[in-house]
Amino acid sequence: SDRAIMTTGSGTTAVESMIFSLTSSGDDVGAVTFGEFGDRLIDSLHRRGLNVSTLNMTENDVLTEDDIKDFIVRNSRMKSLFLVQNETGNGTSIHDMRKITMAAKNMGVRVFVDSVSAFGGVPINVRDWGIDAVATCSQKGLASVPGIGIVLLGEEMAGMVKARNDIPQYLDLGISLKFLSKNETPYTPSTGSFNALREALRILELEGLEKRWARHHSNAEYLRKSLKLSKSEILGNSNNYSDTVIAFRPRLPVKDTIAGFASRGITVSRGMGKLADSIIRVGNLGIVTGQDIHEFVHAYYEICGIHESSIEEEIPPDSMPDPEIMNLL
Amino acid sequence: SDRAIMTTGSGTTAVESMIFSLTSSGDDVGAVTFGEFGDRLIDSLHRRGLNVSTLNMTENDVLTEDDIKDFIVRNSRMKSLFLVQNETGNGTSIHDMRKITMAAKNMGVRVFVDSVSAFGGVPINVRDWGIDAVATCSQKGLASVPGIGIVLLGEEMAGMVKARNDIPQYLDLGISLKFLSKNETPYTPSTGSFNALREALRILELEGLEKRWARHHSNAEYLRKSLKLSKSEILGNSNNYSDTVIAFRPRLPVKDTIAGFASRGITVSRGMGKLADSIIRVGNLGIVTGQDIHEFVHAYYEICGIHESSIEEEIPPDSMPDPEIMNLL
Structure with missing residues (x-):
């Protein structure tokens, strides 16, 4: 059976x-990158000693099922495909995950997904989509404290994990599976x-996974609409927007915008690498409510000196968790 | 400067x-094992692709400065020596650490120490002994909760850590050092x-490192004396006894002894591997008091049906932390 x-x-x-556990040194693999975390994934693949074919995308590109089919056809020795579901670096996300993963599987390629900043917040289905493995962690979409990395193994992959002798024990899922039994x-x-994490999963169960996904999407749409009304440019486009990390070019310099948020008790991140001085990144993960987004937008309008009465949006009702959830927090 | x-x-x-960070694949290294954790260390060295010479010791052996000098002379290509300060598997420990590490350093060999189950509880001095690196964790001698692995780098080694491209990012101390700055x-x-951990280190500072070492030693001696009086055989000998893990052959079968302790709210471990059904291991790490040892011995005498009045020992005064420490817990 499948395993966590x-x-x-x-x-x-x-x-x-x-x-490290699910590939062997020298394997031919493919990887798609949209930015910083895609690049880190590729760096790890090289550190594993894999032959890596890469598909380089930008925040303006949309990855489709056909792109993946072409990529696999052009690299016919590819045994495994690595995808980052959500690119935290620039606030983009792969929307066609279901079609893409199923197409790769149907072409005989294993599918491994870095869903660290997506899992729990947006749809992914290890079982129904036939994904071989997904990596995530405790403190993002699962809304717990930091401290735990999680690998979900599909049924087929769980039965195939081999003993290794060329990787650190600490990262060896073969050892972990033995102890898990x-x-x-x-x-x-x-x-x-x-x-x-156990408590956080109880809260997730109470909210319901599909309601949580809907809440993240509704909150992200609400934030993007409000940012657009303020004439702030959002990275990405409607076919690759991330619902868990929203990245935008603020109207004032990044440094001043961050300071403005900080003085109001709100923490945002600047961009990574080349984007450090040009964008702001907003996390919309876990138990973020429409009210939180409303207050964030209000603060941003104040920082920019925008008259909010002219553009303030209504909080969408499905962007709030049920009161019974809120009472637990 | 040195780094944690x-x-x-x-x-x-x-x-x-x-x-993985401080060696390169193909390096010649030496390693000493007294049991389970020494063997795990050697397994990791093989996983790193090193040429490993091993010195195999048992719970009856005592590692001396001369043993190490001979070991290095016999393996003249050895660049690094790996030691496990305390072998949790059978309750033995290297007593001559200072002389041994300094002898190896003087012969031009780097010294790396797994002090996971020793550090904080017994003497080790990275700076004065010229040790290149020591590995430990939050939840043993430092007496905090689990969750943090710690590597202490000596000054010379901290300046030599190189960028790597053949090991996982997660274990790459070169990346960690950049962020630490x-x-x-x-x-x-x-x-x-x-x-x-910060709170635990405050308590350690308050107690004083040397007082903490003295308390561990006094508690360990008190426990060993009481076990000997009960005619239970302790593994090791007075030149290699561990002060942080005491291992003994109980008078009753291991299973019954563990059940007896469990019914009194005390958790002990059985042995590992071949020793699973023959020994009991007792942790004496962190804030264990003489009173705790006294209660443990009392429980053990009860389980064995020994009349305690004939052999009960006095709690040694230096086996208790000061009242101000106890009030903080």
């Missing part, structure tokens, strides 16, 4: 456990983080 | 970060575990 392996660490622990972890777990 | 690198994970994360971690840290 939890390791004390971060999303990177999960992504690299997946890469005894309901143990191979190394001392961060017990506090495990207990917190 | 903290990574969300376990002691194994620290040990493998040290191995900005007071950051490269990957999302387990914030709860970091906060807990």
Whole structure:
């Protein structure tokens, strides 16, 4: 059956456990990058000693089923395909995940997904889409505290994980699977983080996965509409917008905008690398409510000196979790 | 200057970060094993692709300065020596650490120490002994919650850590050092575990490192004396006893002894591997008091049906932390 392996660490622990445990040095693999985290994934693939074919996309591009079919046909030795579902670096996301992963699987290529900043917040279905493995972590879409990297193995892959002798024990999912069969972890777990994750999963179950996805989408749309009304340019386009990280070019310099948010008790991130001085990134993950977005937009309008009465939007009703969820927090 | 690198994970994360970041595939290295954790260390060295010479010791052997000098002379290409300060598997420990590490350094060999189950509880001095790196974790001698692996780099080694391209990013201390210079971690840290560690280190500072070492030693001696009086055989000998893990052959079968302790609310471990059905292992790490040892011995005498009045020992005064420490817990 399929398996969920939890390791004390971060999303990177999960992504690299997946890469190092489920490939062999010298394998031909393909990878798609839209930015910083796609590039990090590719760096890890090289560190594993894989022969990597890359498909380079930008925040303006939309990855389609046909792109993937072409990519696989052009690289016919490809055994595995690596995708980053959500690119935190520039706020883009792969919308056609279902079609893309199923097309690759139908062409005999294994599919591995870095869903660190997506899983729980937007749709992905390891079982129904036949995905071989997905990497995520405790503190993003699952809305818990940091401390746990998670690898979900599809049924077929769980049965194929081999003993390794050329990768660190700590990242060896073969060792983890043996201990999982005894309901143990191979190394001392961060017990506090495990207990917190159990509570977070109870809250997720109470909200319902599809309602959570709808809430993230509604909140993201609400934020984007409000940013557009303020004439701030959003990175990406309607076919690749991320619902969990919204990236935009602020009207004032990035530094001043961050300081303005900070003085109002709101933390935002600047861009990474070349985008450091040109964009702001807003996290919309876990238990973020429409009210939170409303307050964020209000603060942004104030920072920019925009008269909010002319452009303020109504909070969409499906952007709020049920009161019973809010009472638990 | 020297550096302490903290990574969300376990002691194994620290040990493998040290191995993978501070050696290069193909290097000639030496390693000493006394049991399970020594064997795991050697397994990791093989996974790194090193040429490993091993010195195999048992719980009856004592590692001396001369053993190490001979070992290095016999393996003249050895660049690095790996030691496990405390072997949790059978309750033995290297007593001559200072002389041994300094002898190896003087022979031009780098010294790397797995001190996971020793550091904080017994003496080790990275600076004065010229050790290149030491691996430990948050939840043992430092007496915090689990969740953080720690690598301490000596001054010389900290200046020599190179960029790597053949190891996982997660274990790459070169990346960690870059972020450390900005007071950051490269990957999302387990914030709860970091906060807990800061508090644990405050308590350690308050107790004083040398007092803590003395308390561990006194408690270990007290426990061993009481076990000997009960005619239970302790593994090891007075020249290699561990002060942080005491291993003994119980008078009753292991299973019954563990059940007896469990019914009194006390958790002990059985042995690992071949020792699983023959020994009990007792942790004496962190804030364990003489009173705790007294209660443990009392429980053990009860389980064995021993009349305690005939053999009960006095709690040694230096086995208790000061009341101001106890009030903080």
